[in-house]
Amino acid sequence: MSRRTAQLFDLMFKSIIKDASSSAIVHLINGIYKKNYPLDTTLVKIEPTEFIKENPKSGKLEKIVSDIVITLFDGESKDTYFMEAQISDDIEIALRIFNYSMYIALERKEVSDDGSYMQINMPSPVVIYWEASKTKDVVSVKIIS
Numbered sequence: 001m002s003r004r005t006a007q008l009f010d011l012m013f014k015s016i017i018k019d020a021s022s023s024a025i026v027h028l029i030n031g032i033y034k035k036n037y038p039l040d041t042t043l044v045k046i047e048p049t050e051f052i053k054e055n056p057k058s059g060k061l062e063k064i065v066s067d068i069v070i071t072l073f074d075g076e077s078k079d080t081y082f083m084e085a086q087i088s089d090d091i092e093i094a095l096r097i098f099n100y101s102m103y104i105a106l107e108r109k110e111v112s113d114d115g116s117y118m119q120i121n122m123p124s125p126v127v128i129y130w131e132a133s134k135t136k137d138v139v140s141v142k143i144i145s
Contacts, residue, residue, distance in 0.1 A: 013085040043073040066100040082123040
């Protein structure tokens with residue numbers, strides 16, 4: 001499949017989510033993530049999905065764009081979800097999801113008043129495939145230091 005076709009599918013996915021009602025988005029999150037947010041009282045925020053990074057080889061700034069980041073507020077908690085649409089299997093999707101999740105978490109980092117503590121909250125990611133996938137439902141990335 002061509003890169004142009006993949007970009008059109010990404011745009012279509014983003015448009016469907018961004019144009020959906022809050023209750024439709026909450027219903028989608030409840031279904032995908034097995035949650036139970038109330039449809040009528042949960043606040044929905046579609047978050048920015050563009051991040052700027054420096055290319056380590058060239059030193060040039062590059063734009064990274066993920067698909068959909070949604071934060072839900074239900075009065076008691078604030079949870080962020082990250083959805084990436086894929087047309088077909090991609091061996092590196094787990095690495096891209098990890099990378100995007102790090103950018104999302106770092107954008108929303110919390111630093112203590114005295115600067116001695118920082119917390120990042122990783123979003124809950126999911127990949128939505130447009131066609132049948134051979135990729136396992138759960139894929140792990142092992143980080144070794």
